[in-house]
Amino acid sequence: MMRHWLALALIGLGMAFFPACRGDRSQTDLTLAGSTSIQPFADKLAEVFMEKRPGMGVNVQGGGSSAGIQACKSGACQIGMSSRELKNDEKDLFEIVIARDGLAIIVHPSNPVRGVKLAEVKQIFSGDLRNWKFLGGEDREMTVVTREEGSGTRGAFQELVMGKTRIYQGAITEDSNGTVREIVTHDPYSIGFISLGLVNEQVRALELDGVVGNEAHIRDGSYKLVRPFLFLSRGEPTGLAKEFVDFVLSDEGQTLIRKEGLLPVK
Amino acid sequence: MNRLERNDRLVRLALLIVALSAISILLVITIFIFEQGTPIMFKYGLKSFLAGREWYPSEKLFGLWPMIVGSLYVTLGAMGLGVPFGLACAIVLTEFSSKRVRSVIKPVIELLAGIPSVVYGFMGVIILVPFIRETLGGPGLSVLAASIILGIMILPTIISISVDSLQAIPPSYREGSIALGATKWQTVKMVLLPAARSGIIASIILGMGRAIGETMAVIMIAGNAASVPHSILDPVRTLTSNIALEMGYAAGEHRQALFATGVILFIIIMILNTVANVTASRMKGTKR
Amino acid sequence: MRINPRTEQKIVRVVLWALTGITVAILFFIIAFILRKGVPALGWDFLTKNPVDMGKGGGIFSTVVGTIVLTAGALVIAIPLGVGTAIYLTEYTWEGPVTRVIRFGAECLAGIPSIIFGLFGFILFVTKLKFGWSILSGSLTLAFMVLPTIIRTSEEAIKSVPLVYRTVSFSLGSTKWQTVTRVVLPSALPGVVTGVILSVGRSIGETAAVIFTAGSALRLPTSLFSSSRTMSVHFYILAREGISMPNAYGTAAVLIIAILGINLLTYYLMNRFIKKYS
Numbered sequence: 001m002m003r004h005w006l007a008l009a010l011i012g013l014g015m016a017f018f019p020a021c022r023g024d025r026s027q028t029d030l031t032l033a034g035s036t037s038i039q040p041f042a043d044k045l046a047e048v049f050m051e052k053r054p055g056m057g058v059n060v061q062g063g064g065s066s067a068g069i070q071a072c073k074s075g076a077c078q079i080g081m082s083s084r085e086l087k088n089d090e091k092d093l094f095e096i097v098i099a100r101d102g103l104a105i106i107v108h109p110s111n112p113v114r115g116v117k118l119a120e121v122k123q124i125f126s127g128d129l130r131n132w133k134f135l136g137g138e139d140r141e142m143t144v145v146t147r148e149e150g151s152g153t154r155g156a157f158q159e160l161v162m163g164k165t166r167i168y169q170g171a172i173t174e175d176s177n178g179t180v181r182e183i184v185t186h187d188p189y190s191i192g193f194i195s196l197g198l199v200n201e202q203v204r205a206l207e208l209d210g211v212v213g214n215e216a217h218i219r220d221g222s223y224k225l226v227r228p229f230l231f232l233s234r235g236e237p238t239g240l241a242k243e244f245v246d247f248v249l250s251d252e253g254q255t256l257i258r259k260e261g262l263l264p265v266k
Numbered sequence: 267m268n269r270l271e272r273n274d275r276l277v278r279l280a281l282l283i284v285a286l287s288a289i290s291i292l293l294v295i296t297i298f299i300f301e302q303g304t305p306i307m308f309k310y311g312l313k314s315f316l317a318g319r320e321w322y323p324s325e326k327l328f329g330l331w332p333m334i335v336g337s338l339y340v341t342l343g344a345m346g347l348g349v350p351f352g353l354a355c356a357i358v359l360t361e362f363s364s365k366r367v368r369s370v371i372k373p374v375i376e377l378l379a380g381i382p383s384v385v386y387g388f389m390g391v392i393i394l395v396p397f398i399r400e401t402l403g404g405p406g407l408s409v410l411a412a413s414i415i416l417g418i419m420i421l422p423t424i425i426s427i428s429v430d431s432l433q434a435i436p437p438s439y440r441e442g443s444i445a446l447g448a449t450k451w452q453t454v455k456m457v458l459l460p461a462a463r464s465g466i467i468a469s470i471i472l473g474m475g476r477a478i479g480e481t482m483a484v485i486m487i488a489g490n491a492a493s494v495p496h497s498i499l500d501p502v503r504t505l506t507s508n509i510a511l512e513m514g515y516a517a518g519e520h521r522q523a524l525f526a527t528g529v530i531l532f533i534i535i536m537i538l539n540t541v542a543n544v545t546a547s548r549m550k551g552t553k554r
Numbered sequence: 555m556r557i558n559p560r561t562e563q564k565i566v567r568v569v570l571w572a573l574t575g576i577t578v579a580i581l582f583f584i585i586a587f588i589l590r591k592g593v594p595a596l597g598w599d600f601l602t603k604n605p606v607d608m609g610k611g612g613g614i615f616s617t618v619v620g621t622i623v624l625t626a627g628a629l630v631i632a633i634p635l636g637v638g639t640a641i642y643l644t645e646y647t648w649e650g651p652v653t654r655v656i657r658f659g660a661e662c663l664a665g666i667p668s669i670i671f672g673l674f675g676f677i678l679f680v681t682k683l684k685f686g687w688s689i690l691s692g693s694l695t696l697a698f699m700v701l702p703t704i705i706r707t708s709e710e711a712i713k714s715v716p717l718v719y720r721t722v723s724f725s726l727g728s729t730k731w732q733t734v735t736r737v738v739l740p741s742a743l744p745g746v747v748t749g750v751i752l753s754v755g756r757s758i759g760e761t762a763a764v765i766f767t768a769g770s771a772l773r774l775p776t777s778l779f780s781s782s783r784t785m786s787v788h789f790y791i792l793a794r795e796g797i798s799m800p801n802a803y804g805t806a807a808v809l810i811i812a813i814l815g816i817n818l819l820t821y822y823l824m825n826r827f828i829k830k831y832s
Contacts, residue, residue, distance in 0.1 A: 029776070029777075029779070029780065031686065031687070031781070033687075039608075040608050043608050043772065044607070044608075047606070047607075050773075057773055057776060057780070058773075059687075059769070059771040059773060059780070059781050060771065060772075061687055061769045061770060061771065061781065062770060074681060075684070076680060076681060076684075076686055076687075077686075143405040148490075148511045148512055149322075149323050149324055149512055149520075150512055150520075166322060166325075168493075169320065169321070169332070169491065169492045169493035170491050170493045170500070170501070171491055172405060172407055172489045172490060172491055172501050173489070173490040173491060173492065173503070173511065174490065174794075175485075175511050176794065176795055177795070178794065178795020178796055178797060179794045179795055179796075181795070181796060182794065182795060182796040183407075185796065186395075186396060187399065187405060187406065189405075190405070202796075270729050273729065273731065274729055274730050274731060277646075277730070277731045278642075278646050280638075281638050281639075281641055281642035281646055282642055282646075282647075282652075284634070284635055284638035284639055284642065285638065285639040285642035285643060285656050286656065287635045287638075287639065287701075288635070288639055288656060288659045288660045288663055288701055288702065288705060289655055289656055289658070289659025289660075290659075291659075291663060291698050291701070292659045292662050292663045292666075293659075294678075295663075295666065295670070295671075295674050295698075298674055298677065298678060299670065299673070299674065302677065350573065351573050351574075351576065351577050354569070354570045354573035354574055354577075355573065355574045355577050357570055358570050358571060358573075358574045359574075362567065362570065362571070371574065371578060373817065373821065374578050374581055374582075375577075375581075376817060377581060377585075377813070377814065377817055378577075378580075378581045380755050380759065380813040380816070380817055381581075381584065381585075381759070381810070381813065382758070382759030382760075382761065382786050382789075382809060382813075383759065383761065383762075384759075384761050384786050384789055384790045384793070385584070385588065385759075385789070385806055385809065385810070386584075388789070388793045388802075388806065389584055389587070389588075391793070393587075418580060421577060448559070449559045449560060449562075449563045450563060451559070451562060451563035451566045451567070452559055452562075452563070472665075475665055478667070479665075479666075479667025479668070479669070479670075480667070481667065481668065481669040481762045482761045482762050482790065486793075486794065506667060506669045509669050509673060510669055510672070510762060510766075513672070513673065513676065513766060524673070525673065525677075528669075528670050528673050531667065531669075531670065532666070532670060535665055535666065535667060536662065536665070538665075539661065539662065539665040543661060
């Protein structure tokens with residue numbers, strides 16, 4: 001009796017380890033992974049997509065843009081999501097721009113400071129400017145919040161604002177837009193950067209060099225902090241991945257994107 | 267041998283293989299982590315890795331020193347809270363409470379152990395962090411916040427093992443002391459605590475191990491700034507948070523650096539656990 | 555200056571009780587806080603509907619399913635391995651170098667922090683073995699995490715079965731295996747089950763290892779290879795990113811209630827076990 005037991009157990013274990021037994025997942029299950037900035041939007045798009053195509057599953061994971069790029073390269077996901085431009089050694093992936101997004105510098109709603117110069121932002125995040133009084137605010141030390149190194153948002157921020165200067169080490173580091181926003185919501189002396197599409201009534205986005213961050217100003221180029229939202233895949237997408245990408249780029253998908261606060265590609 | 271004996275032998279062999287699973291898993295994990303993590307340590311030099319003060323993976327700077335100090339401060343802070351409170355509870359539970367009271371407090375402590383770490387972290391964010399920020403200054407996300415929450419989290423560990431060691435002391439110790447005219451507290455202070463010393467030390471060391479290994483709660487309340495904290499109100503990043511924050515990475519040297527962080531963590535915890543186990547078994551050895 | 559020992563004791567008593575009181579109060583505070591803020595969000599809909607809009611709306615059904623499936627998967631792997639190890643250690647061998655090595659392995663495994671398990675699981679299961687973020691990866695990782703607990707509690711349980719049960723069984727002509735499966739294990743069952751329940755409690759609250767192996771997909775899992783979100787992960791994400799505080803509290807309330815229930819169950823079983831053998 002026990003022999004049958006053991007045999008069954010071994011067969012069971014063996015089956016679990018045979019990739020062949022999983023079947024071809026790409027036909028029924030699509031996985032996107034990467035940027036936490038893109039994640040909520042991709043999730044929304046996935047929700048609508050799955051209503052149109054019942055039976056097809058779309059999974060959206062976070063992890064950060066760099067993680068998404070790696071996951072796409074290694075095949076752990078079919079579509080990688082990146083909220084920053086690809087670096088040279090990542091350029092072998094197929095890129096599709098699905099939307100554009102601004103970067104907002106946010107502060108607590110009670111903060112008297114309403115606008116800031118780009119150069120000042122750089123000084124704040126490099127640790128050279130530490131007190132709100134230098135910007136016309138209270139005499140209090142700033143709590144600077146940044147994203148983790150693998151973040152596309154941070155990558156974009158680094159590229160567009162900091163240039164070669166490092167973000168200083170004493171900055172609070174969190175691993176998603178939402179978390180940064182949460183911190184700024186509760187700390188009156190904090191400052192951070194998040195996706196423009198994710199700004200809500202609980203934080204205030206600063207004017208940059210006198211320009212308010214919104215769709216019009218991004219389009220005409222006066223608001224400088226803009227980055228692309230990218231879908232990545234190894235080679236051109238096929239099967240379910242292609243269907244999803246087509247949906248995202250379609251009028252319906254792009255309308256949804258605009259409704260959610262991003263800039264459509266066209 | 268007959269069929270029954272042969273079957274028994276087979277069973278024995280099968281079970282041996284199963285039993286070796288625990289140690290083989292441990293081996294696999296150890297080998298994996300070390301295999302992924304050690305090459306980079308040697309490439310950049312152990313010294314620059316452990317003592318380097320700058321962590322900028324995008325620039326290939328992998329200095330772990332701020333995180334090592336961070337883990338150390340936070341753990342010491344946690345012990346500062348956990349040990350007095352934990353020992354007090356253990357003593358009260360074993361020496362100063364009636365059976366009824368004990369039957370209430372003990373389940374309560376065990377419940378404390380069951381609460382998920384993310385809930386602890388959450389409570390820290392909602393209640394502790396704003397409080398620190400408003401009354402003491404700084405961002406609130408700090409060494410202090412992390413120490414307090416971790417201190418609470420390791421209480422069950424310290425309490426349950428200390429209780430076990432105190433309860434393991436033969437009643438004759440207590441009786442003899444009382445017979446000599448000592449008060450209960452004098453008995454505890456001068457007889458029981460020294461007798462339970464190894465067990466209590468073991469519990470403290472295990473508590474330390476738990477504090478060092480905690481990740482989720484710390485990420486939520488410590489601020490994760492990769493710099494050496496200069497005061498308890500400064501934000502801090504621990505070795506565990508370092509791994510968790512940037513893990514999605516799996517990218518070449520950065521990935522290896524995170525594994526290397528894991529190696530350091532692993533070694534520290536292994537040392538702590540072995541020391542704890544050794545002291546604990548010494549406790550069992552001195553029982554008469 | 556010598557303090558009168560009686561006075562010293564009085565002072566110390568107050569201090570000790572104060573510290574203990576604070577400890578107990580902290581626990582009650584946490585539970586009361588979560589339940590008070592979270593219970594209003596609970597309801598049939600909350601528990602049976604899936605999350606909508608990244609968790610801002612809808613319920614937590616898929617996360618409940620995810621939690622159950624992941625835990626069940628972990629147990630399916632850990633119970634045979636753990637109980638088997640315990641049986642081997644107590645019934646089939648004597649105290650020697652082999653048992654010491656096995657025990658050492660289990661002890662060490664118990665001390666490894668969950669993030670290391672997460673790291674290991676991510677690299678081995680998710681990446682190298684290409685299981686991806688999946689229930690399979692998550693269950694395997696969780697199984698390794700709870701294995702030491704199951705081994706330890708099963709060993710205790712089996713050891714407490716009186717010797718006489720075994721000798722009687724042998725004298726009736728049974729083989730060792732028959733004795734183990736038909737006499738010892740059934741008697742040790744409450745103790746073993748206690749260990750299983752403890753492991754369930756641990757898995758439910760586990761976040762670090764799960765997030766990196768099972769991922770955080772919000773959909774109802776469709777296969778072993780689907781990614782799935784557990785309640786702790788869901789709570790973590792909701793709370794961290796401020797997606798929906800009421801829902802976060804609600805999820806936490808469900809978690810706390812589940813843990814409370816598990817602890818009560820453990821007590822009940824342990825008492826039954828103790829009564830059996832005292």
